[in-house]
Amino acid sequence: MPLPPNSPSKPVVLPPLHILLVDDQASTRQVLVAQLHAAGHTVQEADSAESALSLFRAQAPDLVLLDVEMPGHDGYWVASQLRASEAGGWTPIIFLSSLNQDHNLWQAIESGGDDYLVKPVSGTVLQAKLRAMQRLRRMQNRLIELSDELRIANEQLTRISHEDALTALPNRRGFDLRLQQEILAAQREQAPLTLVLCDIDFFKGYNDSLGHVEGDACLHTLGRLLQGMCRRPRDYPARYGGEEFALILPCTPRSGAMTFARALLRTLELKAIPHPRSSIAPYLTLSGGITTCLPDKTTSAEGLLRRADEALYAAKSRGRNCFFSFEMQMDTREQRNAGRAASSGFGGLT
Numbered sequence: 547m548p549l550p551p552n553s554p555s556k557p558v559v560l561p562p563l564h565i566l567l568v569d570d571q572a573s574t575r576q577v578l579v580a581q582l583h584a585a586g587h588t589v590q591e592a593d594s595a596e597s598a599l600s601l602f603r604a605q606a607p608d609l610v611l612l613d614v615e616m617p618g619h620d621g622y623w624v625a626s627q628l629r630a631s632e633a634g635g636w637t638p639i640i641f642l643s644s645l646n647q648d649h650n651l652w653q654a655i656e657s658g659g660d661d662y663l664v665k666p667v668s669g670t671v672l673q674a675k676l677r678a679m680q681r682l683r684r685m686q687n688r689l690i691e692l693s694d695e696l697r698i699a700n701e702q703l704t705r706i707s708h709e710d711a712l713t714a715l716p717n718r719r720g721f722d723l724r725l726q727q728e729i730l731a732a733q734r735e736q737a738p739l740t741l742v743l744c745d746i747d748f749f750k751g752y753n754d755s756l757g758h759v760e761g762d763a764c765l766h767t768l769g770r771l772l773q774g775m776c777r778r779p780r781d782y783p784a785r786y787g788g789e790e791f792a793l794i795l796p797c798t799p800r801s802g803a804m805t806f807a808r809a810l811l812r813t814l815e816l817k818a819i820p821h822p823r824s825s826i827a828p829y830l831t832l833s834g835g836i837t838t839c840l841p842d843k844t845t846s847a848e849g850l851l852r853r854a855d856e857a858l859y860a861a862k863s864r865g866r867n868c869f870f871s872f873e874m875q876m877d878t879r880e881q882r883n884a885g886r887a888a889s890s891g892f893g894g895l896t
């Protein structure tokens with residue numbers, strides 16, 4: 547770009563603009579195009595309001611140079627249409643007009659213009675105005691980038707705040723949020739909702755005998771195992787706290803929940819993670835409480851959690867290494883026998 551005369555310092559290099567030049571006079575456009583090309587910009591020409599609008603939509607220019615007086619719709623109308631068509635965006639509009647009254651400038655700014663130059667415009671003044679608009683545009687782009695970075699950082703923060711660092715499962719915060727959502731979804735869908743709370747048997751003894759590093763590794767392994775058991779997209783395993791895990795199983799009836807729990811215990815039996823301090827098995831086991839309901843307006847997360855917790859307590863008192871459901875009035879051992887008799891399976895009826 548050629549330097550304006552007596553320029554005090556070397557100008558900052560700004561990227562060239564793609565300019566939409568709107569003027570009904572071919573001779574005016576010719577002069578301006580030559581000036582803009584000399585400054586390194588690319589130019590698209592429109593000779594009417596209508597062609598200006600269609601080129602603006604098709605080309606998305608960086609800046610619009612806009613004549614005021616044109617046959618048919620004038621430049622003010624064009625500016626208001628351009629502003630209406632870019633919701634949330636901002637393309638600089640500089641009016642070029644032979645009208646030099648204050649009210650002309652006022653109307654130009656009111657209709658959506660950013661600047662107003664009286665024709666004939668000197669090349670230096672035009673270049674200076676374009677540079678000012680380029681700087682504003684650069685700041686605007688930086689603001690958009692910063693706002694994108696902020697949005698991404700916020701999303702990461704939300705994800706981290708809902709995740710348990712040790713198991714990479716959702717934590718209590720994420721679980722509470724999801725349980726509320728699934729209660730509402732089950733109400734809408736009139737579908738059974740199952741909540742499972744489970745707890746590692748004799749985990750204090752596990753930590754005492756093997757140390758907390760092994761204890762953490764065990765929690766991590768169990769987290770992976772629960773994640774692997776949740777095959778449907780809306781099944782939601784979470785670390786509820788300490789050695790307690792919670793599972794939300796949408797669209798899961800009572801019998802299906804019990805069969806799920808039985809499969810979980812069987813998987814643990816096959817995995818056979820050694821547990822040196824368990825008085826019920828040589829390997830790691832779980833006890834669990836299950837509650838299943840068809841949620842209505844009175845169903846609350848607190849109520850479901852209380853019921854699952856009471857069922858967990860019942861499973862512990864029934865000898866551990868089993869899951870109990872008050873709704874079915876049986877634990878997983880009894881359900882296995884009932885299942886043999888009735889051939890009920892996961893996904894069966896409530």
Ligand SMILES: [Mg+2]
Nearest residue numbers: 570613615616
């Ligand atoms: Mg004109």
